[in-house]
Amino acid sequence: MITLNGRSVDDADGLSLADVLARENYVICTIAVACNKDVIPRAKYNCTRLQDGDVIDVVQMMAGG
Amino acid sequence: MSSNDSLILGGRAFSSRFILGSGKYSVDLIHSAIEHAGAQIITLAVRRANTNTAENILTHIPEGITLLPNTSGARNAEEAVRIARLARELGCGDFVKIEVIRDTKYLLPDNAETVKATEILAKEGFIVMPYMFPDLNTARDLVNAGAATIMPLGAPIGSNKGLCTRDFIQILIDEIDLPIIVDAGIGRPSQACEAMEMGVAAIMANTAIATARDIPAMASAFKKAIEAGRIAYLSGLGRVLDKGADASSPLTGFLSN
Numbered sequence: 525m526i527t528l529n530g531r532s533v534d535d536a537d538g539l540s541l542a543d544v545l546a547r548e549n550y551v552i553c554t555i556a557v558a559c560n561k562d563v564i565p566r567a568k569y570n571c572t573r574l575q576d577g578d579v580i581d582v583v584q585m586m587a588g589g
Numbered sequence: 590m591s592s593n594d595s596l597i598l599g600g601r602a603f604s605s606r607f608i609l610g611s612g613k614y615s616v617d618l619i620h621s622a623i624e625h626a627g628a629q630i631i632t633l634a635v636r637r638a639n640t641n642t643a644e645n646i647l648t649h650i651p652e653g654i655t656l657l658p659n660t661s662g663a664r665n666a667e668e669a670v671r672i673a674r675l676a677r678e679l680g681c682g683d684f685v686k687i688e689v690i691r692d693t694k695y696l697l698p699d700n701a702e703t704v705k706a707t708e709i710l711a712k713e714g715f716i717v718m719p720y721m722f723p724d725l726n727t728a729r730d731l732v733n734a735g736a737a738t739i740m741p742l743g744a745p746i747g748s749n750k751g752l753c754t755r756d757f758i759q760i761l762i763d764e765i766d767l768p769i770i771v772d773a774g775i776g777r778p779s780q781a782c783e784a785m786e787m788g789v790a791a792i793m794a795n796t797a798i799a800t801a802r803d804i805p806a807m808a809s810a811f812k813k814a815i816e817a818g819r820i821a822y823l824s825g826l827g828r829v830l831d832k833g834a835d836a837s838s839p840l841t842g843f844l845s846n
Contacts, residue, residue: 529637549640554647556635556678563674581637583675585646587619588634588659589610589746589795 526578537576542569545582554584594823596768596791599684599716599737601655605629606785607815608657608770609808610795611646618804619649626808630655632686632795635672635679636662647680657718659686666705673710685710686740686772687719696746700727704734711735720772723757728765738767740793743784744774747796751780755787762788778807778814785818786826 526536528548536544541564545552557564558581564572574580595602609628611619623631631654633646650656658676663669666689673685687710689702698720704727707717716737721727723741731739741758744750751774752758761769768790775781781792792815801807 550638551645554645554679555638556675558671558675561671563671563678565678581675583635583672583679584638585656585658585676585679585681586634586636587611587613587616587646588636588661589612589632589793 525576526574526580528580529582536574536578539574540570541572541574541580544574544580545569548582550582555582556584557582594819598718598768601716603629603655605812606791606819607781607812608632608772608791608793609798610793611650612795613799614804616644616646616649619646620651621805622798622808623651623654625805625812626798627812628654628808630657630684632657632659632793633676633681634659634661635676655684656681657684657686659688659720660706661688661690663687663689663706664691665689665699666702666709669702669706670709673706673715674713677715683714684716684718687717698722698742700724703727704730707731707736708734718770723754723761725757725760725764728761732765732767736767738770738790739765740770740772742773743771743780744776746773748774749776749797749800750774751776752784755783758784758789759787778810781811782814782818782821785815786821788822791815 526533596606605627607626607628608630609626610632658681660669660672669687669689687703687706689699690696691699700721703719707719711717718738719731719736720740728739744753770791771784771789772793775794776797798807
């Protein structure tokens with residue numbers, strides 16, 4: 525089990541980050557991702573394998589001051 | 590007075606001295622607000638992404654506008670650094686406005702953590718614009734840490750109270766050899782003008798625009814006030830008499846006597 529934006533997600537262990545983001549319907553060109561607090565470059569989504577306990581943060585730009 | 594009066598940040602020249610915030614109003618108004626403000630820099634925030642959300646705020650921002658992501662939500666330097674790195678990964682470029690806020694009631698910045706984040710991010714090549722409580726010692730630390738500017742608050746974020754910290758901002762203007770940009774608290778065009786007359790290099794405003802009845806019109810009013818204040822500063826303000834009066838018309842040649 526991994527944690528994705530604070531939410532528990534099953535059946536993600538061993539999948540690539542790209543697979544999980546696609547399954548969750550994220551629009552890749554609008555997001556950035558940190559895995560266990562480390563920023564993952566977009567080019568490495570395919571080769572980043574998720575493990576049990578990983579904490580994933582997916583962010584995007586929002587309006588703000 | 591120089592005709593080439595640019596604001597230089599991170600080696601880049603800006604003719605506008607109005608940094609516009611994008612928060613708290615419809616994204617559909619952002620384009621118009623930028624145009625009316627004449628702004629060349631707009632702030633953004635980084636937040637958790639929603640799935641299935643096609644809305645991308647960047648599509649509302651015209652080409653050529655410099656994006657200034659903030660690190661709002663960061664409670665310490667480590668979180669601010671992570672947000673800045675994520676913003677760069679989002680394609681926002683190298684500009685970042687550091688906000689480190691532990692205090693949730695008054696939203697006052699944590700100056701010590703802000704210095705730490707500034708030092709780390711400046712070494713990574715970011716153009717660091719730290720939001721801070723106006724304190725000379727912290728400002729000097731930020732200069733040494735590699736900040737591109739110093740951004741003291743005029744009043745608490747979103748308060749529209751104006752230049753509550755006026756005298757302390759003046760100290761920064763007088764003592765710090767970096768552009769001083771008032772960030773937070775400016776509520777009226779007249780307050781923006783006053784800050785510019787003091788010698789502030791630029792104004793960052795969001796809530797004053799966002800809470801106005803007519804957002805594009807208020808953006809335009811701020812633009813004009815900031816430009817007026819800048820010209821007044823460069824012109825050299827007239828002196829103030831402590832006592833008495835000084836007639837502007839000749840004191841001779843009266844019709845009677």
